[in-house]
Structure formats: C-alpha cells, structure tokens
Amino acid sequence: MIFRQIVVIMAISVAFGIVSNIVSPNKIPFFGHYRSLSSGDGPIVPPTAEEGDPPFIAIDVAEMEFSNYDAVFVDARDPEEFECGTIPGSINIPFEYMPDEGLEAYIDSALGDLPREHQLIVFCSGEECDLSLHLGRNLMMLGYTNVAVFFGGSREWEKFGLEMERQVRCDE
Amino acid sequence: MRRVIDNDILTLMVRMAIGITFIYASYYKIIGPGDFAKSIWYYHLVPGALINLIAVFLPWMELLCGLCLIFGVGYRGSLWLVTIMTVVFVVAIASAIARGIDLDCGCFKAAKSSSASTWKPLLFDVGLLVLLAQLYLSRSRKWFLAGR
Incomplete structure (x- = not known):
C-alpha cells in the first residue's frame, strides 16, 4: 500500500x-552539462573589494553559467584585447572608454534590450585588472540587479582549457 | 504522553505545518528550475547529468507530498517521501558544512555562495524530522480524505 x-x-x-x-x-x-573545474580555492576576490560590491564567482561557477544558462558575459577590456581572445559570445563594454555623460544609454545600447534582472557576468583579463569590478559597480548603479564578477577573467578561463573566441591573431 | 501524540488537532496542525512548508518550498523551484538546478550544483553532491532532472522533478514531488499530507490522501506514502527528502536535505546541508561550503541552503530560494549561517536550515530540517516523528506515532484518524 x-x-x-x-x-x-x-x-x-x-x-x-x-x-x-x-x-x-x-x-x-x-x-545539463556540468564539470567540476574547482581548484578548491573559491572565487578570487580583489583586495579592493568593498561591501555592496557584486558577488565574485569562481571559474567553476562561471563555466556552469556559460554551459547551462543564458548568462551574458561582459568583457570590460579594450577592444584590442577583446579581439585577441575572450570568452565566446561575450559583449565588449570597454570600461576605459565609457563616457562621463550618457553612461546609461551607452551601456543599454551595448547590452541591447536585455532586461535589468538578466544574469550578467563581468570579467577582464585577470587578477591584475580591476576593470571588471568597476564596470560591475556601474552596472549595479544603473539598476542591473543580477551582476557577478568573474575576477579570474580570461586568463583563468584559458588556463582551465576552456574555449576562447579570437577575432585576430595576437602575439603574447 | 500517548494522548498528546494522538491528539487530532495537534496531528492536523503538524500535517498542515509540514505540508505548507513543502508547498512553499516547491514554489520558487517550479517557477525557476534553472535557479534550483544551480542550488543543487552548489552542493557538489549530485552527478552533473542528474542535476537538471532532479531540478525538474523534485519540486513537484514536494508540492504533491505537501498536498497529500494536508488533505490526507496517499498519506503514508507521502509521509515516507517527505521523511526521505528531509533526511537527504539534512545530509546534504551537513556535508556542505563539513566541507566548508558556505551557502544559503536553497531550500526556499536559490542557493548562492554566502557567508550566511548554514546551521539555521540544518536545525530547521532537524525540527521537521521531530514533527514527522509525531505523525508516525500519532494514531489520529480524523480529517483524512482517503483514510490513513
């Protein structure tokens, strides 16, 4: 029974x-497609991180989001570095080229019609680069509610043997 | 003691409490299976190929078991399933604590890495097990739509 x-x-x-x-x-x-890439160290968090910053995610979380969900990856580096190699499908919003005026229109046009609650994962080259953190803060300030920073960046992504998208061939 | 355990009103209240908890817990998981799949993934306990399947099927089992407990339909079966699920949740949360994984449990909303205490949901689930023990021991036969 x-x-x-x-x-x-x-x-x-x-x-x-x-x-x-x-x-x-x-x-x-x-x-789903899940692999464990964790080095066991958890996410890389820069010393400049502050209370209220977007959450920092580790390589395995970034890869999980990439493989299974429709998170949008945002590369905060210069277009030249972006073209040399980035996470496939990423959108380039170079933080250093961001205008002082009309920031919201600039970011909205780069992200298209993406809803403000869509998962965004911001990154740059790696630990020495904090463009991703600055861009993440700006995105949150503009009302994007689901922003995370992958501070390991494109270098950690490549180090773990994950696919890179290259538009031009560049010397290291 | 026996009279307290067998009390009809107490038994109904416990059934309602556990039933509503499971129905409430199923809600976010049913409307957002992707978030729930991530919650399961965060525990690093389930083989990757099974994560999405569990995320799709488990919330409906929580919802159905909650309804069955409240209305007294398929009562014994749902009681067993709720107990098994709660024991699995306790083991999963305890193992996360033992492995130093800090997360909010994903019980009622998507789990994320978090510094929030993982102990609270563990204690909550242990409390649920105590309530479930009352249902196993109670001989109350009142307010069951399809008998015990």
Whole structure:
C-alpha cells in the first residue's frame, strides 16, 4: 500500500515535471552539462573589494553559467584585447572608454534590450585588472540587479582549457 | 504522553505545518528550475547529468507530498517521501558544512555562495524530522480524505 502510494506520487511528479518544463518560459535542458573545474580555492576576490560590491564567482561557477544558462558575459577590456581572445559570445563594454555623460544609454545600447534582472557576468583579463569590478559597480548603479564578477577573467578561463573566441591573431 | 501524540488537532496542525512548508518550498523551484538546478550544483553532491532532472522533478514531488499530507490522501506514502527528502536535505546541508561550503541552503530560494549561517536550515530540517516523528506515532484518524 505504502509502496504503491510512493510510486504513484513519484510518477505524477515526473509527469508534471516533464510537462511543466516543456511549457515553462523558464525551461531548462533535461540533461545539463556540468564539470567540476574547482581548484578548491573559491572565487578570487580583489583586495579592493568593498561591501555592496557584486558577488565574485569562481571559474567553476562561471563555466556552469556559460554551459547551462543564458548568462551574458561582459568583457570590460579594450577592444584590442577583446579581439585577441575572450570568452565566446561575450559583449565588449570597454570600461576605459565609457563616457562621463550618457553612461546609461551607452551601456543599454551595448547590452541591447536585455532586461535589468538578466544574469550578467563581468570579467577582464585577470587578477591584475580591476576593470571588471568597476564596470560591475556601474552596472549595479544603473539598476542591473543580477551582476557577478568573474575576477579570474580570461586568463583563468584559458588556463582551465576552456574555449576562447579570437577575432585576430595576437602575439603574447 | 500517548494522548498528546494522538491528539487530532495537534496531528492536523503538524500535517498542515509540514505540508505548507513543502508547498512553499516547491514554489520558487517550479517557477525557476534553472535557479534550483544551480542550488543543487552548489552542493557538489549530485552527478552533473542528474542535476537538471532532479531540478525538474523534485519540486513537484514536494508540492504533491505537501498536498497529500494536508488533505490526507496517499498519506503514508507521502509521509515516507517527505521523511526521505528531509533526511537527504539534512545530509546534504551537513556535508556542505563539513566541507566548508558556505551557502544559503536553497531550500526556499536559490542557493548562492554566502557567508550566511548554514546551521539555521540544518536545525530547521532537524525540527521537521521531530514533527514527522509525531505523525508516525500519532494514531489520529480524523480529517483524512482517503483514510490513513
């Protein structure tokens, strides 16, 4: 009796789960792609980090977001560095070229019609570069509510053997 | 003691409390399976291939079990399932604490790396187990739509 009830509840749950995931606007693939890249060190957090900054994420979280979800990666470096190699699909918003006036229009046009609550992951080259942190702070200031900083940046991404997108061939 | 455990009103209240907790917990997971999948991933306990499947199916089991407990339909089966789920949650949270993973548990909203205490949800789940023990021991037969 108990066993039959358990089986029935589980079967109904599976059926509802399958149907709801097919019709849901927030559906996910039934089989995700997850690898563990963690070096066990957790996210790299710069010493300049302050209270209220966007959260810092580790390489494994960045890779999980990249592989499974529609997070938008934002490269805060100069266009020249962006073209030399970046995380595939990233949008380039060079922090050093950001205008003093009309910042909101500049960022909105770079990000297209992205809703303010969409997951954004900001990065630059790595630990010596804090453009990502500054850009992340600006994005939060402009009302983007789901911003994270991947402080390991493109260098850590490449170090872990993950795919890079290169528009031009550059010497190191 | 026996009379307290068998008390009809107490048993109904405990069923309602646990049922509502599970229904409430299922809500964010059903509307945002992606966030729940991330929550599962943060624990680093489940093989990657199973994470999304669990994220799609488990919340509905929480919802159905919660409803079954409240209305007294498929009561014993749902009681077992709720107990198994709670024990799994306790083990998962305890192992996260033991491995030094700081996160808010993902019980009622998406888990994120967090410095917030992971002990609170653990104690909450242990409290749930105590309430579940009352339901196992109670012989109350009142207010069950489909009998016990």
